[in-house]
Amino acid sequence: MQSFRELSENLSEAGYEFYRRGWVLGTSGNFSAKVSRKPLQICITASGNDKGALDETHFLEIDDNADVLQGFGKPSAETMLHLTFYRMRSNVGAILHTHSVWGTILSDIFYADGAIEIEGYEMLKGLSGVTTHEHKEILPIIENSQDYVALSHVIDNILRENPTIHGIFLRRHGLYTWGENIGEARRHIEIFEFLFEVLGRSLKLN
Amino acid sequence: MQSFRELSENLSEAGYEFYRRGWVLGTSGNFSAKVSRKPLQICITASGNDKGALDETHFLEIDDNADVLQGFGKPSAETMLHLTFYRMRSNVGAILHTHSVWGTILSDIFYADGAIEIEGYEMLKGLSGVTTHEHKEILPIIENSQDYVALSHVIDNILRENPTIHGIFLRRHGLYTWGENIGEARRHIEIFEFLFEVLGRSLKLN
Amino acid sequence: MQSFRELSENLSEAGYEFYRRGWVLGTSGNFSAKVSRKPLQICITASGNDKGALDETHFLEIDDNADVLQGFGKPSAETMLHLTFYRMRSNVGAILHTHSVWGTILSDIFYADGAIEIEGYEMLKGLSGVTTHEHKEILPIIENSQDYVALSHVIDNILRENPTIHGIFLRRHGLYTWGENIGEARRHIEIFEFLFEVLGRSLKLN
Amino acid sequence: MQSFRELSENLSEAGYEFYRRGWVLGTSGNFSAKVSRKPLQICITASGNDKGALDETHFLEIDDNADVLQGFGKPSAETMLHLTFYRMRSNVGAILHTHSVWGTILSDIFYADGAIEIEGYEMLKGLSGVTTHEHKEILPIIENSQDYVALSHVIDNILRENPTIHGIFLRRHGLYTWGENIGEARRHIEIFEFLFEVLGRSLKLN
Numbered sequence: 001m002q003s004f005r006e007l008s009e010n011l012s013e014a015g016y017e018f019y020r021r022g023w024v025l026g027t028s029g030n031f032s033a034k035v036s037r038k039p040l041q042i043c044i045t046a047s048g049n050d051k052g053a054l055d056e057t058h059f060l061e062i063d064d065n066a067d068v069l070q071g072f073g074k075p076s077a078e079t080m081l082h083l084t085f086y087r088m089r090s091n092v093g094a095i096l097h098t099h100s101v102w103g104t105i106l107s108d109i110f111y112a113d114g115a116i117e118i119e120g121y122e123m124l125k126g127l128s129g130v131t132t133h134e135h136k137e138i139l140p141i142i143e144n145s146q147d148y149v150a151l152s153h154v155i156d157n158i159l160r161e162n163p164t165i166h167g168i169f170l171r172r173h174g175l176y177t178w179g180e181n182i183g184e185a186r187r188h189i190e191i192f193e194f195l196f197e198v199l200g201r202s203l204k205l206n
Numbered sequence: 207m208q209s210f211r212e213l214s215e216n217l218s219e220a221g222y223e224f225y226r227r228g229w230v231l232g233t234s235g236n237f238s239a240k241v242s243r244k245p246l247q248i249c250i251t252a253s254g255n256d257k258g259a260l261d262e263t264h265f266l267e268i269d270d271n272a273d274v275l276q277g278f279g280k281p282s283a284e285t286m287l288h289l290t291f292y293r294m295r296s297n298v299g300a301i302l303h304t305h306s307v308w309g310t311i312l313s314d315i316f317y318a319d320g321a322i323e324i325e326g327y328e329m330l331k332g333l334s335g336v337t338t339h340e341h342k343e344i345l346p347i348i349e350n351s352q353d354y355v356a357l358s359h360v361i362d363n364i365l366r367e368n369p370t371i372h373g374i375f376l377r378r379h380g381l382y383t384w385g386e387n388i389g390e391a392r393r394h395i396e397i398f399e400f401l402f403e404v405l406g407r408s409l410k411l412n
Numbered sequence: 413m414q415s416f417r418e419l420s421e422n423l424s425e426a427g428y429e430f431y432r433r434g435w436v437l438g439t440s441g442n443f444s445a446k447v448s449r450k451p452l453q454i455c456i457t458a459s460g461n462d463k464g465a466l467d468e469t470h471f472l473e474i475d476d477n478a479d480v481l482q483g484f485g486k487p488s489a490e491t492m493l494h495l496t497f498y499r500m501r502s503n504v505g506a507i508l509h510t511h512s513v514w515g516t517i518l519s520d521i522f523y524a525d526g527a528i529e530i531e532g533y534e535m536l537k538g539l540s541g542v543t544t545h546e547h548k549e550i551l552p553i554i555e556n557s558q559d560y561v562a563l564s565h566v567i568d569n570i571l572r573e574n575p576t577i578h579g580i581f582l583r584r585h586g587l588y589t590w591g592e593n594i595g596e597a598r599r600h601i602e603i604f605e606f607l608f609e610v611l612g613r614s615l616k617l618n
Numbered sequence: 619m620q621s622f623r624e625l626s627e628n629l630s631e632a633g634y635e636f637y638r639r640g641w642v643l644g645t646s647g648n649f650s651a652k653v654s655r656k657p658l659q660i661c662i663t664a665s666g667n668d669k670g671a672l673d674e675t676h677f678l679e680i681d682d683n684a685d686v687l688q689g690f691g692k693p694s695a696e697t698m699l700h701l702t703f704y705r706m707r708s709n710v711g712a713i714l715h716t717h718s719v720w721g722t723i724l725s726d727i728f729y730a731d732g733a734i735e736i737e738g739y740e741m742l743k744g745l746s747g748v749t750t751h752e753h754k755e756i757l758p759i760i761e762n763s764q765d766y767v768a769l770s771h772v773i774d775n776i777l778r779e780n781p782t783i784h785g786i787f788l789r790r791h792g793l794y795t796w797g798e799n800i801g802e803a804r805r806h807i808e809i810f811e812f813l814f815e816v817l818g819r820s821l822k823l824n
Contacts, residue, residue, distance in 0.1 A: 310533065
């Protein structure tokens, strides 16, 4: 297990890179990583900071009830969603949530289909456990809401019904993805964003 | 209140980032922040400098008549517009004006409608006081002009009639947005620019 | 007058920034600045270097006959075009030549019209001597060729017939623009590139 | 000949730049350079590292059988393809393989034609041996596969039949290009990526 300090440093580096690429503009997005499994304790961005200039002081350590164990500031409203992912997937070590232009657009276009489906690209092999470009990735899209309790229940159900997915998209809001560690979660963000842009630009040509 | 020096440093950092993103190319754009409210004194970029390489020497301190209290160089012609915003909104602490590709394009497309209307995106919550994605943001578009006295009157009227807006767009020219402080104004620029790109790219797909 | 050393440093900085933006990829482009007017001596990039990593050793000082006065390497074949601009416009102090995606595309689309015409944008005021967005800028497009003597004659004629233009585009090749000094030429590149992107993206929407 | 250390440093610099541009996101891509010709020994990225943050420890030295001579980690599955290029083209000193959005899209659109054909652009002169924009570059597209032995045979055949090509594209996967040294291979990547974007964006406008 990595320490709170190391996790916050690695999440800050991811934030710097994602900000540069325009995936967490305007203080949007939030990131977390697991400090301990039993009891569940996580390191998570406090609400409302610039994700391109994070340091250790912008993170909170919280427990399973979202009570703050260390750090300054308020947990963001979406902390509840992070906790849901950790509870439902015991092998999740890190969760990254970003807001990108292409993701936002695709989540709207494919909302009626219930998911963004991506198939036939080599880049899919960057998703954990995927070994061939012939894989079809299903990325469920759920309606956005300010009721985070209700959203948690929806996410809970989707995770039960879809054991092999790598992410969930909140419509016109953003992507949640995860990994065994921060490196894997970050790779997943990059893979999804690359594929969103390919899909979005291809739509215009067809 | 922050000092002239601190404000010029924070505005320089915003300029560096906006230049990198292509929102103030070719010495375009101008930035200001309030040094004192009574009497009104502001720190503002002097005319004609590269906004990606600003330092304290590129800023002027001016009073309510645009007379220069400290610094070298000429106030830009748009200084009058900045003063209008500060006079009309007592809680404005900083004003940022940028020229972006997507903003320019949308200001042209939606000019006949009088405003760019944006609704249903989570990113709207990055605008001060907005608490749900269901918010509809109205961004008035006004015809561009080299007559800054006339423009000031138009802006004056728009601010009176639209107490809750977060920005105004000069057609085929650029965005004016503001905030209680530089951080908030900068967040507003990022939120608007993100949403302009989403809207512009979505138009192509529909 | 600035020294060869200072000019090469300022041109290197422009190159770094243009490379970052993708306007001089793959060692494309070339830059020059005037060292003395009588006799005409210029500082110009030697052939074939990475424009994102230039230093003084990548520049040559040449005279009006393109004979090398100092520096190592070969003048590029386009040196002749630079000399033509300096001869025809006595107030030109620097010339920048870049290869961008949007410029390349527009030069093809508008080739039959003979020029890219740009009108009604505030950003036009970034071009030297332009004081209103109502200005119409004419950017002549000429057919690309590997015969640089012939190209020089074509450029010579265009400069005679168009005393107020700020640049010339070689079809499917790149932009030549100039200024009284490197700062002004660099501002012109940024203004043209911004407007190319606005025009190109607007075409898709109309 | 450059040492393993120098080659790994130069390949790392290329990786940093390509990552920044979005051409090797999510640990995708791989790079190699020739350490000695007889016997054939190459320096190649180990499997699965972030290509934007490479250093010497992320490279392997391998022989003609893909046996590891020095370094830690596993050769990627695509090492076999690199070896095929070196065997078939004795003057190849470096091979770069990237995954870009525009390349991926074009490889799909032009797959039925068997190749991406590019003609009439000045930037083509950045490809080794090309001296005029009138050159027509043929970039063969081959179907992607996880069977690297079969892919090697296909590449072998294409290289025999097309002595003058500068690259091969694996459909919906990525570009392989090469050069006498790392600098030339890197220039080829930049030239191809520039032209992919020009072609892709032009398609939308026609």
